[in-house]
Amino acid sequence: MIIKKTIQIVLLIGAAAAMLAACGPKNSPEPFGGGKNAADTAAAAKAMEGASEPVQALYKQRCLSCHGGALEGKVGPSTNLQQVGGRFTKEQIAAQIARGGGGMPGFQDKLSAEEIEGLSAWLAGKK
Secondary structure, eight states: OHHHHHHHHHHHHHHHHHHHHTTOOTTSOTTSOOOOOHHHHHHHHHHTTTOOHHHHHHHHHHTHHHHOTTSOOSSSGGGOOTTHHHHSOHHHHHHHHHHOBTTBOOOTTTSOHHHHHHHHHHHHTOO
C-alpha cells in the first residue's frame, strides 16, 4: 500500500513538472517563459513602438502567445505580424481580429470595439 501511494505521488510530481516545462520555451517573451536575452528584449521593444500602453498591455495579454513578443509569429508563418500593415488595411485587420479565420479565433465577444480599433490601428502601421 505504501509503495502504491509513493508511486502515485512520484507520477503526480512528474506530471506537474512536465506541465510547467511546457509553459513556454526558455527564451520566449514573458509571461510565456523566461530567460529573455538582450536581443529578444530589443526586438520586443522595437515591435511595440507606436502602441499605447493599453494596446501594449492588451497585445501581451491576448495576442503574444500566438504572435510572439516581437510580432514574429509563433504558430506558423501566417501568424507573423511584423509587416501586416503592408498586406492588409486597418479595416481588414480589424475584421480578422473580430471574426477570426484561418486558424485564428474571433475576439469580437472578448474585446471591446475600442480595443479592436486600437490593435488594428497600431498593426496597420506595421509595414
